[in-house]
Amino acid sequence: MSVEYILLAIASAGGFYMAWSIGANDVANAMGTSVGSGALTVKRAVILAAVLEFAGALFAGTHVSETIRKGIINPMIFQGHELDLVFGMIGALLSAAVWLQIASYFGWPVSTTHSIVGAVLGFGITYGGLNAVDWWKVGSIVASWVTSPLISGTIAFLLFTMVRRLIYFSNDPVGVAKRTTPYLVFLVFFVLTLAMVFKGLKNLHLDLDLGDAMLVATVVGSVASVVSVFLVRRIKSRQIKERILIRQPAPVGKAIKKALQRLERVQDQAHGETQSQLSTIVNDLRALEREVQIGTTVERIFVYLQILSAAFVAFAHGANDVANAVGPLAAVITVLTTGELAMKAAVPVWVLAMGGVGIIIGLATWGWRVMITIGKKITELTPTRGFCAEFATAATIVVATKFGIPVSTTHTLVGGVLGVGLARGISALNLKVVTNIIISWVVTIPIGAIGAVGIYYLMKAIFG
Secondary structure, three states: OOHHHHHHHHHHHHHHHHHHHHHHHOOHHHHHHHHHHOOOOHHHHHHHHHHHHHHHHHHOOOOEEEOOHHHOEOHHHHOOOHHHHHHHHHHHHHHHHHHHHHHHHOOOOOOHHHHHHHHHHHHHHHHHOHHHEOHHHHHHHHHHHHHHHHHHHHHHHHHHHHHHHHHHOOOOHHHHHHHHHHHHHHHHHHHHHHHHHEOOEHHHOEOEOHHHHHHHHHHHHHHHHHHHHHHHOOOOOOOOOOOOOOOOOOOHHHHHHHHHHHHHHHHHHOOHHHHHHHHHHHHHHHHHHHHHHHHHHHHHHHHHHHHHHHHHHHHHHHHHHOHHHHHHHHHHHHHHHHOOOOOEEEOOHHHHHHHHHHHHHHHHHHHHHHHHHHHHHOOOOOHHHHHHHHHHHHHHHHHHHHHOOOOOHHHHHHHHHHHHHHOOOHHHOOHHHHHHHHHHHHHHHHHHHHHHHHHHHHHHHHHO
């Protein structure tokens, strides 16, 4: 077997490993809040994400990828030394994938884009020196650590504060929620459609300019809003069946009902002052039970909005972030099959399919680890809070695309979750978990770089 075939096999395995790591870490961005809030079980979240991630990767994933993600170095510096690019790209894939697996093991949500950028940066500097790097692009990527969570967190904070005051602080929460839902549905479909068609899905020729994209989004949002008017009428005031992700107490409503039954039995046997006091307690519990039923009915309305937002993020993630695995692999395939260097390279359908399958397997095997961090450990989530976080993420992606701001889906969603947590006060956040996440963000690029350099030299020693 020739060296080219061996390198191609190693690169393909590295691409699949990277896709697996993306599924294990990044896909939790889409489904973590839905699982944490009880809107979806882990099993249903995995199935929904698997279908949408694979569809996004295969049908909407770019068929022409940047050979070096984000263009932070120019592949032409390897002119005449094409195998060095191959070694470096294999090193970048393996280094980024290993770091993502480590982060996934500990449940840290880190950016796959930043992982591959750090890895490419490491071997790029090693080969071409500091001048080989576009430091302006690197700086904008580092700045996104602050800008993306800040924008998303602000939107989530304001949206959740508005929803809470408008609905939960009103005299008729269920009625207000039903009247407000059509407007929220319009807003959700408008933003999600805009994110899809505004320079979002070039492979499907749905990369409209802003004016046309806003027109399409307005039409879609209006139709969805009208349909929601009829659907929301079918929602009755009843408790949601609470999902269980990890061990947790029985649902509050169920616990109150049991307490009422026991108190009523004791009350029947009591006399005098004791019976009067028990009667007061029973009445208070009945009032609390009604409040819980009202709250769960409102949350039930938001379950559908949250699942819709999560489905969009999953499809968009499959379409966009599969490039983190297939971009470097496309560069290797191009060099080994044609001997040429290029800024952009064609991505075979089998590579996109492999990336989609790798993402699904990563999600199904290890995805639950980061899901628990996103959905449970940062702050307590409900469908309302989860919806606000997911919507803020989608809205931030749209705004960032419009102004050309590089953002990380991971950082954006974590910012949204932090925003809804802060809306309830700093005590609602698990600051230890938040600190660990921020540290993992900071070390992602240097760890990716160091690993890629080591693997680059190892490959060069074996095949050079």
